[in-house]
Amino acid sequence: MKNARLQVGCFLLLLSALMAFSRTAGPPRSTPKKGLPAAGVPVADVTISKATLQDKIKGGWAGQLIGCTFGGPTEFKFNGTMMNDYQPIPWYDGYIKKTMLEIPGLYDDLYMDLTFVDVFEKKGLDAPVSEHANAFAKADYMLWHANQVGRYNILNGMKAPQSGHWLNNPHADDIDFQIEADFSGLMAPGMPNTAVQIGDPIGHIMNYGDGWYGGVYVGAMYSLAFVSKDVNYIVREGLKTVPAQSTFYQCIADVIKWHDQYPNDWKRTWLEVQRKWADEVGCPDGIFAPYNIDAKINSAYIVLGLLYGQGDYTKTMQISTRAGQDSDCNPSSAGGILGTMLGYDKIPAYWKQGLKEAEDIDFKYTAMSLNDVYSIGMKHALQVVERNGGKVTGDNVTIAVQTPKAVRLEQGFGGHFPIEKRGINKDLVDEYTATFDGVGFIVSGDCRPKAQTASYEYESKYAGQVEVYVDDKKVETATLPASFTRRRYDLTWKYQLAPGKHTLRLKLLNPDKDHTLRLRTLIVFGEKPILARY
Template sequence: MNRFSAAFILSISLCAAQPAKTRTISLADLKDRIRGGWAGQMFGVSYGAPTEFRFNEKIIPVDKLPEWKPSKVDNALNQDDLYVDMTFAKVLDDKGLDATTDDFGAMFKNARYNLWHANLAARRALKRGVPATLSGTPKYNAHANDIDFQIEADFIGLMTPGLPQVANDIAWRAGRVMNYGDGIYGGMFVGCMYADAFFESDPHKVVEAGLACIPAKSPYGQLISDLMTWHKQNPNDWEKAWHLIEEKWNKREPCPEGALKPFNIDAKINGAYIALGLLYGDGDMTKTIQISTRAGQDSDCNPSSAAGVLGTMLGWNRIPDQWKSGIPPLANRKFQYTDFTFETIVDSTYNRALAVVKRAGGKVEGDKLTVPAQAAKAPKLEVWDDYGSPAERVAINDPRWQWNGHWTDESSRNTGSRISSTKGASAEISFEGRGVILVGLYLPDGGLADVYMDGKLASTVDVYPDEDASKGGESVYHDFALKPGKHTLKLVVKGEPYQGSKGAKIALSNLVVFR
């Protein structure tokens, strides 16, 4: 028998202390809603895929929306929204419901697929010996607030019907691998909306249920609370709500690729676009998907989660054919990088849901599943980005940089960088702030460098991505715990390749300063 995690035991004891209430759902309805949830993700992401990050800080015009044909859902078989989600679910199938953060990290470390942002930073940290319990923290991951876990947490809500505390416990263990604070809360928000969707027909209450699962004082919680207020004030004008979100919350994106730029992959603002679709879609699949898409930024992931939640609320049988009819022809084809088909991920999720409910004190009687009542309980508050906001992005052609040794200037090309593999070549810059990200490229032929802060060796870094693809806009080095004031950062190229790399290059693009 698997051991109970401490958090899981706590969730059960809290549930037992509540008044004896239960909810029932037929086994057929449970499976139908799980099927609807996975289907919603598939056509949501497939619909929005052509617009992903092509409309940043702007609403997508109606005439720029993709033309939908049900056959286009086959795009979902190759989407990381689905296959990463499923490989996390596989950990629970293999390791049991008590799978630890280390178990999730071990899977992630050895995953064969390409990754981006918080996921990529986490896998690089894991491969360099950082424990899975720390690989999502800002010390090792400049993308700690990014959207990654939020788009991978759907599997949690779909296996925890009506059990928000259990959903949060699993999210805390899995999300820790690549995110921290708001980045984890995004997964909790989404997971708890799914959990509530099995028993709730009102999208507004589902959003409230998601909000109840995260700390009210977190930036993420404050944004969703703001959105709910704005929805009440402007119940028929989602574009007004969108503008209010932009005005108040689109200011402090710390991601090295997005800081001080229109690009925003922050979990909370994209999570607000999920909620925007649900609140203003009013239970209509087309409206929900289109609003979450038209909000822009990560406009395939957001409608995927929104449609997944709504698909769970409706169940497969109530989803309009114009959306779901493309799935049966491919229902037995495998999702990339997984052993799952649509049919087998539905079955796997259904079996895990039964196991979770039974463990929480529920039971199967005939064709009915009885689920114990469980109130939402937010986790502890984690806030790491209260050190300041991105205040300046210093380009490599700024005269404040001092370049020594041989560097190739590619600032006018797509790379926008200076590149060197010459031992001893250096780049130095002085700045005033309390946090900094040295931004560059991860390269298949990337090498090693020493980074000095105020004359002291701070870290030896590498820019190898652990995959055969270049990645721009990444953190070569970052420090969010500097004392406010003047500092000098210096990078010295070692002229040595990282293990597995094809070369010794270091490519620098700019410096983001936080004040």
């Protein structure tokens, strides 16, 4: 009898465990649920009020503005180092409006987003990528890095996704789409796969591989922030949209792992990130320099702020900013994601001081203010909800929550490692010749009017024409506009050459007495990292 009772008891325990497992690990319930579960993990359908949805959309856009404004004074002033705790960062009533009026170019995080929002508004949610590419390429704003290369490619007849591919864009791994992908997640509440789908063709205008994954991940986290109250869940679940084989995924997975190991020491995790992931192999500006605009390391700083901030807006702002590098864009993304999770009304009053008086100011290069995008964003989000299995009934919105799925694998710059950065520092007046040993190269420099002394904002109709020869074979005739908005960010480059010694020759076809074509550096890539060559 004792054995029989024991067997029955074991059976009942096993049955109870199986039932509990089925409740937690089985398929999610399909019955709509009002609001969010206490743990912050959404069920299959989530129903929220329109007021709550609007509050979260406002929180997302306002959070971006707050983060960008706060981090603006420190942008790329702390490269390869943390910002000391005693370093003051200004914040006071009226600061947001003052910055918007006096330093409008700071807000590329927002006016770039608004370019794509405006196309969706004018051309509909099914607008082809060509509409976005043309609006982006022909806009009046100044661009840098992957954005400017993408713009140049589009203006010179190349289409997306080729315009963002690493063979056509040395900055393909840079942060650009990462700082512009907010719109995709804010349009797709609770639907990370839809957010990724919305952003995919747009992200490939200017990026590829890790550069694209930065936008994939940020968009997914925004989307999940609508339906979860748990920042840990948002960070971990959002990463499921990125292929585990990618270096981007591996970097962020490391940040999550180190946060688990050192939950009270963000600086220790920062040091681990720096030790393992700080090497730049794409962007010429960051090669053999502490400057790093690579998407994955800057995304690591976003995650650093979110995980160690644990829902506290001030801690999140401080950490994501004090991590350095692109320290306006990173708190902008972290602040936007957290603002979406908390909602506009729950962003602390300290961070919203002076915000109201700035919400009607149009962002430079646009005809759109924060108040405009609050309402347009709500309109687009409701449309996307209904297109993807949700319902809008009276004052309620039922979202068909999606389980994140990994996108396709892309990885740029494979088998290319910087091995030399050679100063040239001379004007091209006829020809320039150099020899190098490697599998690829980039020549940096610029074409501008001789009378121009400022670092940017120069305009001219002249464009230098340069024939580029590798081993006496012409690989291109490069058109180099002496216009800052139409410039070719890097003068010329070529990857995937046969390993070995090569001769590079540049020949200027149309020298002009009023313009200079400056050659600055020659970067050489080898098959292996420098240390592996010994």
